[in-house]
Amino acid sequence: MKEIADKITEAIKDYRNEDGIFLDSEHVINWGNQFGEDAEFVLHEISHIIPQVYISKEKAKNFIDGHIEALMKRFNYSNISDFLINTEFLDLQLPYKSQPSILDILETLLNEKYGDSYLKYKTYPKINYVYFDDILASGSTIGKHLVQWLEAKNGENITNAENVLNDNYQLSVNLFGLHNWGRSFQEYRLMKTFEDKISRKIGWFYNYEIQNHARFNNQSLNVAFPIDEQPTNVKSYLANLKAEKYENYAYRKSNLPVTERFFTSAENRVRYENILLQKGITIIEMIKGEIKPNIRPLGLINPSYKTFGLGTHFFTWRNIPNNSPLVFWWGVNDHGWIPLFPVANRG
Numbered sequence: 001m002k003e004i005a006d007k008i009t010e011a012i013k014d015y016r017n018e019d020g021i022f023l024d025s026e027h028v029i030n031w032g033n034q035f036g037e038d039a040e041f042v043l044h045e046i047s048h049i050i051p052q053v054y055i056s057k058e059k060a061k062n063f064i065d066g067h068i069e070a071l072m073k074r075f076n077y078s079n080i081s082d083f084l085i086n087t088e089f090l091d092l093q094l095p096y097k098s099q100p101s102i103l104d105i106l107e108t109l110l111n112e113k114y115g116d117s118y119l120k121y122k123t124y125p126k127i128n129y130v131y132f133d134d135i136l137a138s139g140s141t142i143g144k145h146l147v148q149w150l151e152a153k154n155g156e157n158i159t160n161a162e163n164v165l166n167d168n169y170q171l172s173v174n175l176f177g178l179h180n181w182g183r184s185f186q187e188y189r190l191m192k193t194f195e196d197k198i199s200r201k202i203g204w205f206y207n208y209e210i211q212n213h214a215r216f217n218n219q220s221l222n223v224a225f226p227i228d229e230q231p232t233n234v235k236s237y238l239a240n241l242k243a244e245k246y247e248n249y250a251y252r253k254s255n256l257p258v259t260e261r262f263f264t265s266a267e268n269r270v271r272y273e274n275i276l277l278q279k280g281i282t283i284i285e286m287i288k289g290e291i292k293p294n295i296r297p298l299g300l301i302n303p304s305y306k307t308f309g310l311g312t313h314f315f316t317w318r319n320i321p322n323n324s325p326l327v328f329w330w331g332v333n334d335h336g337w338i339p340l341f342p343v344a345n346r347g
Contacts, residue, residue, distance in 0.1 A: 004043045005029045011050045012341075014057055014317045021342060031340045034327075038275050045272045046340075048264050049313055052222075053208070055134070055176050057317040061105050063207050065113065067132075067174045068106075070205050075128050075170055080114045085121045087128040092145045096345045098134040101318055106132070128170045129160075134316050136175055136206075137323040138302060139182035143189050146173070146202075150194060161194045164201050172203035177314045179223075181213040210314065214249045222262040224298050224311030224325055225252040226273040237281055242293065243306040250307045262313075277308060280326045286335040299323040319344055 005028040015023055032039040055063070068080075077083035089106065093099035110116050129149070136142050150161040150171075163169040187199040211219040226234075228251035238250055252273075263269035280297020287295075294300045298309030300322040312323040320329055320341045331339040 001029060001032065001040050001043060004040070004047050005032070007047045008043065008050055011047075011054050012315070015315075015341060016318060016344065018318070019344060027338075028340065031338050034338060035275060035279065038271075041268075042272065042275060045263060045268060049262065050315075052262070053177075053314045055314075055316040057105070060102070060134075060176065060317065061109055063176055064102065064106050064109055064132075066207070067205055068109070071128075071130060071172060071174070074172065074203055080110075080116055083128075084110070084116060084118045085124050086126060087118070087130060088122075088126040089118055090129055090131045090145075090149065092131070092149065093133075093141075098316070098318065099132055102132045102134065127168065129172070131171070131173045133173075133175055135177040135179075135312075135314050135321055136173075136182050136186070137179050137210075137310055137312050137314075137321050139179070139186040140302070142173065143186035146171075146186070146190060147193055150190070150198075161198065165195060165198060167201075170203070171201065172205060175204075175206040176316070177208045177210060178204070178206040179210040179212055179310070179312070180216065180219075184213060208314070210312065212310070214246065219257060220262060221252060221257045223313060224273045224276050226277050226298075226308065227252050227254045227270060229254070230274070230277075233281065234277060237297075238306065238308070241306050243304050245302075245304045245306060247306040249305075273311075276311075276325045276327055280309070283326045283330050283335065283337055286332070286337065288334075295326075298325045315341060 002025060005025040008028050009023060009025045012023060015021065028043070032043040035042045072080070072083050075083065075087070089103055091099065091103060107117060107119060110118060131142065131146065133142060150164065151159060153159050154163070160169060164171050183204070190198050210222055212221060212223050212225065213219060260266040260269060263272060277297050284291060284295060284297060293303035296307065296309030298311040301307060301309050309325065310323040311325060312321055314321065315324070320343060322329065329339045329341050329343045330337050331342055
């Protein structure tokens, strides 16, 4: 098991180093041992998955570099300074969230590669607007920010939405990871709030697609998404959820995905998903007092959805999304659960 733990540790070695956290193999083994006789199996699957979904700070910098090149092409610039003069990188999130951290990396990259800076042009008039974030899961945060920005008015009392719709402004959403189901929800939200054609006016750039759309065919389903062959406690847990939407999406069809690429095998997917589901329910049962309705075994989700959670497997050097299964990040002192990824700024 030490060899597997070493492999995982090497992949996630820069996780929250900037906060003074340095994960080692002992920590990984201690986390794995919480799965009892399934410990080595879980670590083996994680060692297969992590290289696909962990974004180190260096990888993030390379991704951002690619995004800048793609944006220059989309906005039709050949000169970096002209591009930066006309482009605003939206800074709408709280200081401890992902966006400010990504913008810091962006500024460093521009300094090192081009000898330039986006900050020195912040007061210039803008026609291009870019929203950077690490991941769109349910998309509620990104959707809220986009609606607020689009509803805002410029100095001429014209909304940003009008300027986007009339091609006076260009808007792009740039991400490392994107759930295609979450994106569809937010595009629908924007179309209902503004006009149908606004979704065609927004550019979407992302490095990794999480295919979990409820109604799309040929999805890779690169998330934890259990089948319905479950014991009584799982069935009872779902039945007792006070939620009414998407119950028909609580379970994965056993014949999907058609070809398994995310896990080591289709059989191991089932076993792994069931282990995380059971452990997630156990963690929820540790909670003293009222349980928030959005907390689910496989990660936080809209409280109106009658599902086990998004099951997101996508982790970065600075934090992991709360849409990930609880086993990865739940860390309450008196609950006796060690998270693989100790998280920041989360209750």
